[in-house]
Amino acid sequence: MVMLLLTMVFLIIRVMPGDPVLLHFERRGSPEAMEEMRRRLGLDKPLVNQYFEYLFGLLRGDLGKSMQDFSSVNQQIFSAFPATLELAIYSMAVATILGVILGVRSSTSYNKPVDHVIRAFGIITYAVPVFFLGMILQLTLGIWLRQIGSPIWFPTGQRVSPRTDPPKGLIINFGQPSNSLTIFWWSLPIGLILLVLCLVILKKKRVKLFPKGFLISCSVLFTSWLTCALILWHSRNVGELHISTGLYTVDSLLEGNLEKFIEVARYLFLPSMSLGLVLCGIFIRMTRNNMLETLRFDFVAAAKARGLKERTIVYGYALRNAFLPVLTMMGLQFALLLAGAVLTETTFSWPGLGRYIVERISFRDYTAIQGAIVVFGLFVAVVSLAIDILYAYLDPRIRL
Amino acid sequence: MVERVRSMLVRFMPGLRSLLSRGPAGWMVFIGVLIVFSVMLMTLLGPWIAPYDPFTPSVGPLLSPPSSEFPFGTTRLGQDMLSRVLTGGSVMLQVAFLSALFCFAVGVPIGLFASYVGGKIDKSFSIVMDSIYAFPGLVLAIAIAAMLGRGVISMALAIAVVYIPSYFRIVRSQVLTIKELPYIAAAKATGARWYTILFVHILPNVIPSIVVVVTVNFADAILTAAGLTFVGLGVEVDVPDWGWDLTRGRQDLPSGAWWVITFPGLMIILLALGFTLIGEGLNELTSPKLRK
Numbered sequence: 001m002v003m004l005l006l007t008m009v010f011l012i013i014r015v016m017p018g019d020p021v022l023l024h025f026e027r028r029g030s031p032e033a034m035e036e037m038r039r040r041l042g043l044d045k046p047l048v049n050q051y052f053e054y055l056f057g058l059l060r061g062d063l064g065k066s067m068q069d070f071s072s073v074n075q076q077i078f079s080a081f082p083a084t085l086e087l088a089i090y091s092m093a094v095a096t097i098l099g100v101i102l103g104v105r106s107s108t109s110y111n112k113p114v115d116h117v118i119r120a121f122g123i124i125t126y127a128v129p130v131f132f133l134g135m136i137l138q139l140t141l142g143i144w145l146r147q148i149g150s151p152i153w154f155p156t157g158q159r160v161s162p163r164t165d166p167p168k169g170l171i172i173n174f175g176q177p178s179n180s181l182t183i184f185w186w187s188l189p190i191g192l193i194l195l196v197l198c199l200v201i202l203k204k205k206r207v208k209l210f211p212k213g214f215l216i217s218c219s220v221l222f223t224s225w226l227t228c229a230l231i232l233w234h235s236r237n238v239g240e241l242h243i244s245t246g247l248y249t250v251d252s253l254l255e256g257n258l259e260k261f262i263e264v265a266r267y268l269f270l271p272s273m274s275l276g277l278v279l280c281g282i283f284i285r286m287t288r289n290n291m292l293e294t295l296r297f298d299f300v301a302a303a304k305a306r307g308l309k310e311r312t313i314v315y316g317y318a319l320r321n322a323f324l325p326v327l328t329m330m331g332l333q334f335a336l337l338l339a340g341a342v343l344t345e346t347t348f349s350w351p352g353l354g355r356y357i358v359e360r361i362s363f364r365d366y367t368a369i370q371g372a373i374v375v376f377g378l379f380v381a382v383v384s385l386a387i388d389i390l391y392a393y394l395d396p397r398i399r400l
Numbered sequence: 401m402v403e404r405v406r407s408m409l410v411r412f413m414p415g416l417r418s419l420l421s422r423g424p425a426g427w428m429v430f431i432g433v434l435i436v437f438s439v440m441l442m443t444l445l446g447p448w449i450a451p452y453d454p455f456t457p458s459v460g461p462l463l464s465p466p467s468s469e470f471p472f473g474t475t476r477l478g479q480d481m482l483s484r485v486l487t488g489g490s491v492m493l494q495v496a497f498l499s500a501l502f503c504f505a506v507g508v509p510i511g512l513f514a515s516y517v518g519g520k521i522d523k524s525f526s527i528v529m530d531s532i533y534a535f536p537g538l539v540l541a542i543a544i545a546a547m548l549g550r551g552v553i554s555m556a557l558a559i560a561v562v563y564i565p566s567y568f569r570i571v572r573s574q575v576l577t578i579k580e581l582p583y584i585a586a587a588k589a590t591g592a593r594w595y596t597i598l599f600v601h602i603l604p605n606v607i608p609s610i611v612v613v614v615t616v617n618f619a620d621a622i623l624t625a626a627g628l629t630f631v632g633l634g635v636e637v638d639v640p641d642w643g644w645d646l647t648r649g650r651q652d653l654p655s656g657a658w659w660v661i662t663f664p665g666l667m668i669i670l671l672a673l674g675f676t677l678i679g680e681g682l683n684e685l686t687s688p689k690l691r692k
Contacts, residue, residue, distance in 0.1 A: 123680065127619060127672035129626045132665035135650060143656055156653075339538035343627050347650070357539065358631045361546045369543065376539055384534070 073371040077353065081375065082246025083159060084352035087271055087341055088334075089247075094276025095337075096330065099283020100319070106284065107291035108314055118284060125281035130340045134274040134347040141270060154270045157349035159248055160263060167251035167260050195222045271348045275340050279333060286329050290322035297321075324394060331387035335380050425684035432615075432677030439671050443489035450483035454640040463652060466659050473659035475645070476652055484640040485663045489671065491552060491634075491641040496621040498556035499563065500614050506560070507567030508610065512598050515572040516579060525568070533565040538627050545633040552635060555628055559621050570613050574606045608686055616679035619672040626668050642668050 106118040138156040145153035160166055249268065252261040294300065295318050303313045342354030349355070353372055360368040452459045458478035466473045472481035514525040532540065541558040548554030578584065579602065587601050628634060629643030642664035649660035 123676055124669070124673060127623070127669050127676050129623050129630075129646075129665070129668055129672075131627070131630050131650075132646060132661065132668065135646070135653060135661050136665070139653055139656070139658055139661075143654060147656065335534055335536045339536040339627075342536070342538055342542070343630060346631055354539075358542065361542065362632070373539065373543070376536055380534055380536065 073368050076356065076368065077371055077375055079246075080351060080353045080356045083350055084338075084341055084345070084354060086247045086249065086268065087275065087344065087350060087352060088337055090249075090268055090272035091275035091279065091341075091344075092330065092334075092337060094272055095279035095283055095333075096326070098276065099280040100287050100323070100326065102280070103284045103287025104291055104314060104319060107288045107295065108310075110292060119288070122281035122284035125278055128278055129343070130275060130278045131343045131347045133278055134271065134344055137270050137274050138347070155267050156270065159267055159351065160260075161267075164260065164263065167248055167255050167257065167264065192222075195219055271344050271350055274347075275337065275344045278340060279337060282329065282333060283326060286326050287322060290325050291318060294318045294322040324391065327387060327391055327394070331384040334383045334387075338376060338380065425681045428677045428681030429685070430681075432674045432679075432681060435670060435674030436678065439489060439667070439674065440493065442486060443493060446483075446487035446489070450480075450486045452480040452483045454479060454483040454487050463655070463657055463660070465657075472663050473657075475648070475660060476657075481645075481659060481663060484645055485642070485667055488640040488642045488645060488664060489667065491639060492622050492625050492643065492668070492671065494552050495556045495559065495625045496618050498553065499559040499621045500618060502556060502560035503563050503567050503617065504610070504614070507564040508571055508603075508606075510564075511568040511571030512575060512602060512606070514568075515575040516594070516598055516602070522572075526572070529565040529568045532562070533569070537562040538624060541624055541628060542631060542633060545628050550634065550636060555625055555634065558628065558633075559624050562624065563617050563620065566613055566617065567610065570609050571606055574609055575602055578602055578605055612679055612682045612686060615675050615682060619675035619679065622668065622672045622675070 102118050102121070106115045109115050137154075141154045142156040155161065248264040249261060252258075252264050291314075295314075297318075300313060300318055303317050308317075338354075341352065342358065344350065345352045345354040346358055353375065357369060357372040360372070456479065459480050460470050460474045460478055462474065462478045463476045464470065464474050466481075470480055470482065472485055474481055475484070510525060514522045541562050544561055545555055545558035548557060584597060584601060587597050592601070625634075626643040626646065629641065630647050632647075634644055634647070635641060645664040646661050646668070649657070649664070652660050
């Protein structure tokens with residue numbers, strides 16, 4: 001799928017009017033210099049050659065060099081991606097939590113005024129442009145609150161204020177890293193044997209729930225141990241360990257800097273709120289429809305007959321069953337979320353992938369656009385895969 | 401109250417009775433149609449009823465808040481906001497209609513043909529369409545619009561590419577069930593050509609579900625058009641357009657100028673809401689799943 005899109009994008013972008021070389025020199029370069037630059041970028045070769053060269057680069061994990069400033073696209077995307085990821089995670093959380101709560105509320109009071117209000121809200125959110133909502137939130141919660149001197153207001157752009165450094169994450173210093181490393185490598189064969197044992201036992205059916213959980217946690221432990229070992233191995237030359245996710249909220253917590261965490265969260269609030277609010281309509285509708293179906297099942301009536309509390313029935317029994325289709329929806333909505341993220345990033349000057357792509361299009365920076373689109377496609381593919389796995393884990397009917 | 405309104409409406413328009421008697425879905429369609437038609441009417445009549453020329457700068461003070469003379473305030477160039485709002489819908493409506501037309505002209509025939517023929521052709525088309533469908537639509541639209549340059553038609557084309565898959569999918573799912581029905585076999589037995597079967601026997605049965613997709617996609621197309629304008633790929637600079645006014649209003653936000661973005665934004669919401677209501681209502685009317 002990614003491959004196909006890539007080919008299409010490659011062709012589309014190459015036939016775009018506008019020459020990156022011309023734009024680079026702002027139409028003032030000498031013909032020789034321009035020719036030299038074309039050669040360096042590989043633009044003088046036929047299209048097919050360019051295409052296959054790009055593909056082979058991609059197989060090595062190399063997205064090529066930017067056509068604007070010759071810097072590596074990998075690096076630029078790598079620095080922009082965490083911002084988008086952070087925005088996506090938090091707005092998805094806002095959308096799901098809000099959507100599920102409102103949807104449940106709407107289904108438990110079916111056809112009452114509350115239900116109608118929530119449904120109307122869901123439909124309206126569907127019709128609101130993300131950037132309009134973003135600007136309104138900027139205006140009300142950002143600018144006006146600040147003007148009237150309220151102690152709580154929210155910044156309207158960027159990820160942190162330019163005066164503070166971005167959080168760096170956890171840094172551990174090692175006096176003599178070689179010691180710990182040898183211990184780690186010693187335990188490797190034992191761990192590997194354990195893992196294989198776990199997997200073999202897991203493959204056999206009819207393992208009781210408790211040992212199953214135990215085995216799974218064993219393998220998880222081993223994998224995390226392996227990552228630790230790899231990180232240590234990597235840091236052997238540096239002498240210190242640097243754990244950083246690029247997600248500012250996580251990094252600031254790792255740093256143990258609560259003040260910075262609050263600041264980062266404040267910067268994150270408005271963008272994730274506006275994107276989350278726009279997306280929650282579809283979750284409201286999904287949750288409501290599924291809950292309405294689930295609440296009609298016999299087990300709900302049985303639970304009621306046993307005199308369980310309303311809240312326990314709705315959240316403990318019905319929602320667990322109604323949530324699965326919502327989960328599938330999360331996977332499908334992810335593409336929509338990324339599309340919204342492009343606009344949200346532009347509205348809030350959020351230095352993520354979306355803004356990167358918008359900026360680069362005006363430069364006709366082919367490789368950068370292709371790289372960003374590849375990453376977008378991979379992102380969607382990975383998320384839908386993860387959701388499928390989660391789905392299989394949660395739904396006992398499709399387990400092995 | 402609802403009863404009285406209904407009886408009043410039905411007296412004027414007898415055809416409404418059947419629509420409104422179908423519960424909330426009928427009302428949704430009715431209100432949606434009302435909104436869409438009034439917005440269209442407003443846009444059509446806009447140039448005549450606007451108090452000022454929407455282009456002329458400095459008809460009033462620069463960036464002044466709403467007053468009795470300028471009910472919606474003025475822009476940073478001193479243009480009358482009310483006139484711009486009244487005339488600003490034309491670009492979006494044109495883009496939405498054109499893109500729906502393109503989608504219909506491409507997505508429906510491909511869907512009909514591929515799913516009727518089946519086999520490898522169907523499979524390859526499905527893969528292409530699915531990969532477009534799964535991709536963030538706006539990103540693709542941005543890339544295509546950037547390639548085609550500014551203008552209504554290029555915006556419409558960019559949006560059409562994004563939404564063709566949803567037409568394709570709906571047509572395909574319908575055709576796959578319809579083509580197994582006995583009357584198709586009967587048509588084949590009488591020696592009808594494949595295109596006759598497709599366009600005369602199958603297409604009319606697919607149309608109702610296409611209509612739902614069209615109206616839902618109208619809303620999406622309007623929002624996407626606004627988004628394209630927002631990232632700087634809209635029509636020419638300073639044509640009165642809600643999306644463009646929103647985009648430029650962003651620069652005036654720090655000074656607290658709420659009127660520059662509020663009114664065009666609300667108009668976009670209203671128009672998209674109208675189409676969404678029609679789509680949702682029709683969807684519920686044609687496939688009554690949750691009828692208790």
